[in-house]
Amino acid sequence: MNDVIDKETTGNTEAALKLDGFLPYTLNVCSNQVSQALSRIYADRYKIGVPEWRVLVTLGEFGMMTAKAIGHHSCMHKTKVSRAVALLERRKLVARRANRADLREAFLSLTPAGRDVYDELAPMALDFAEQLLSVVDPADRAALDRALKKLIDRSSQINDDIANPRGPR
Amino acid sequence: MNDVIDKETTGNTEAALKLDGFLPYTLNVCSNQVSQALSRIYADRYKIGVPEWRVLVTLGEFGMMTAKAIGHHSCMHKTKVSRAVALLERRKLVARRANRADLREAFLSLTPAGRDVYDELAPMALDFAEQLLSVVDPADRAALDRALKKLIDRSSQINDDIANPRGPR
DNA sequence: TATTGTTATACTCTATAACTATA
DNA sequence: TATAGTTATAGAGTATAACAATA
Numbered sequence: 001m002n003d004v005i006d007k008e009t010t011g012n013t014e015a016a017l018k019l020d021g022f023l024p025y026t027l028n029v030c031s032n033q034v035s036q037a038l039s040r041i042y043a044d045r046y047k048i049g050v051p052e053w054r055v056l057v058t059l060g061e062f063g064m065m066t067a068k069a070i071g072h073h074s075c076m077h078k079t080k081v082s083r084a085v086a087l088l089e090r091r092k093l094v095a096r097r098a099n100r101a102d103l104r105e106a107f108l109s110l111t112p113a114g115r116d117v118y119d120e121l122a123p124m125a126l127d128f129a130e131q132l133l134s135v136v137d138p139a140d141r142a143a144l145d146r147a148l149k150k151l152i153d154r155s156s157q158i159n160d161d162i163a164n165p166r167g168p169r
Numbered sequence: 170m171n172d173v174i175d176k177e178t179t180g181n182t183e184a185a186l187k188l189d190g191f192l193p194y195t196l197n198v199c200s201n202q203v204s205q206a207l208s209r210i211y212a213d214r215y216k217i218g219v220p221e222w223r224v225l226v227t228l229g230e231f232g233m234m235t236a237k238a239i240g241h242h243s244c245m246h247k248t249k250v251s252r253a254v255a256l257l258e259r260r261k262l263v264a265r266r267a268n269r270a271d272l273r274e275a276f277l278s279l280t281p282a283g284r285d286v287y288d289e290l291a292p293m294a295l296d297f298a299e300q301l302l303s304v305v306d307p308a309d310r311a312a313l314d315r316a317l318k319k320l321i322d323r324s325s326q327i328n329d330d331i332a333n334p335r336g337p338r
Numbered sequence: 339t340a341t342t343g344t345t346a347t348a349c350t351c352t353a354t355a356a357c358t359a360t361a
Numbered sequence: 362t363a364t365a366g367t368t369a370t371a372g373a374g375t376a377t378a379a380c381a382a383t384a
Contacts, residue, residue: 016230030320032200034197057191061186068364078367105364132323136315140312144312151199155206158206159206162209246375248343273341
């Protein structure tokens with residue numbers, strides 16, 4: 001009927017909250033769509049999920065590391081890493097070697113079979129990311145990257161503050 | 170030991186896949202951190218999750234609509250909308266009115282209590298988004314928005330193509 | 339037959355804490 | 362006591378399909 005009336009009877013001058021254009025919502029939708037599109041590269045082919053994918057890629061990049069290091073690098077809780085590694089071990093894609101200097105931890109790495117999978121998937125994933133980015137104006141790509149990293153820093157900081165009031169020790 | 174040797178014995182010239190800086194990963198981490206930070210505004214206070222939050226915000230913006238329209242506007246499946254609405258109805262935050270022109274659907278809207286909740290939460294959510302964005306270089310903000318929307322379009326298209334090979338009818 | 343919306347089912351995912359082994 | 366990692370548990374969330382009512 002009318003464009004402007006009755007948005008608020010309380011006389012607010014602020015911008016109204018709209019889901020469309022609300023950053024947390026846009027980010028979530030974007031992340032979900034992109035994750036789902038990416039997952040078709042590895043999910044159907046190898047029956048693995050995001051945690052396994054991350055372990056694979058992390059070991060593919062770094063060669064050998066502990067579960068703790070994998071978790072730190074890929075933003076995953078140790079239980080999630082543990083289960084992902086266990087699954088990849090069962091599939092003979094990841095192998096473990098005890099650290100004789102500290103028997104609590106173990107060095108994990110890709111087996112030859114795991115390396116084969118990685119070598120098959122990595123170029124496809126890179127290609128996927130490239131295709132995706134191709135729809136973004138080249139001038140906007142660096143800005144996107146900068147912005148996402150800043151947003152991660154800021155929101156992680158907020159979350160840490162809540163988990164640990166009065167500052168981390 | 171060495172920076173460059175043995176990255177690949179197969180002589181690849183492509184950039185290696187690194188989780189850090191891989192767009193789908195960055196997006197996922199960013200979205201999760203931001204969602205978690207935002208949820209402290211509504212999750213603890215009202216014991217609701219993302220679907221309920223989205224229904225609340227959608228009805229707050231549009232006033233009255235069907236479950237189907239809510240789902241379409243907030244990118245949620247009808248079962249998710251149905252359950253979120255059911256929960257909000259139990260809490261007396263959302264009311265339904267039959268559509269006499271089509272009895273299959275119903276018009277949903279916020280009750281006065283639901284409007285109160287919305288009026289309390291909306292400014293906090295807007296403030297949160299503003300604070301978040303404040304860490305992003307003003308020159309990058311528009312680029313971020315454009316990029317996210319393009320990425321959503323492109324990845325949704327990819328997903329639709331998979332769900333519906335040979336193009337939608 | 340198609341559409342709106344609800345419910346049932348089974349499945350996956352997740353968080354938490356408890357636990358083992360080692361330091 | 363603290364840390365690396367695993368396992369147990371229970372709860373949340375999910376997808377799918379089946380279903381009822383209406384068109």
